[in-house]
Amino acid sequence: MADFVSGFWNVYVMGLVALSLLFCVVVLVANMTKRPEKVEVQGHVWDETLQEYNNPLPRWWLYLFWATLIFSVVYLAIFPGFGTTNQHRGQIAQYEAEVARADQLYGPIFARFQEQDLLAVAADPEANAMGQRMFLTYCAQCHGSAGTGAKGFPNLTDSAWNWGGEPETIKTTILHGRIGVMTPFGSILSGEEIKDVANYVRSLSGLANDSLRAQRGKELFDQQCVVCHQADGTGNTLLGAPDLTDSAWLYGSSEATIIETITNGRQNQMPAFADFLGEAKVHILAAYVISLSKGQ
Known part of the structure; x- marks a missing residue:
């Protein structure tokens, strides 16, 4: 229920569950009180004389349905399922309790490192091991287990930082x-x-290029690209515009790839972890990322 932002859904689920149980009760009561003295046939005939009788459900079968309904009511009274009632016994509450216990146990450790400078934390073996475990859990899917990145995901082990x-x-x-x-x-x-x-951009980092095209491309670069990438192509960390003069290429350095980038543009997003991990854990994770590129 936490995924729904309107209280309407809580009332909707409760009403739906209540109506479903009430409908089952009505059907069962009708079958137990209105039992015909003479069993009618359905009118279907097979093999000349074989007919289908409209026999009522056996009593023992109806009692099983009653037991199921009673079990359902007891279950909904104890466990979550009837709207937002009894959420303290649900999976979310269990998760929150486990997180609270973990915070109580490990919180002082994170707090101790949070008070230290990031470079000092990056050099601490204990903090580095903690940061590596978090990195493998939350970051390796995009940046790789070694932090070397992939197409569209930055390499964290070099000295190129767009931001x-x-x-x-x-x-x-x-x-x-x-x-x-x-x-x-x-x-x-x-x-x-x-x-x-594209040829001019390749020339900025010393890649093979058509010099005549590069000369014409510089004029266009000065008109269209310097706002973000600067006149010398070294980029702008305030905008996240990459340095075009180094050897770090997020999507590839081939002429075809650069043409594709200029033609269609690129859009990518690094998710925020402030709410999910909290600043204390991010402090250690950031220190580990720093250690990956230390000395580069």
């Missing part, structure tokens, strides 16, 4: 998440112009 690699900035990224958007230029530039820009 900045300062310790507090990394912590902020994990806490509040990030939304990165690359504007599509397919409706602004022609196919040839996009290819020119």
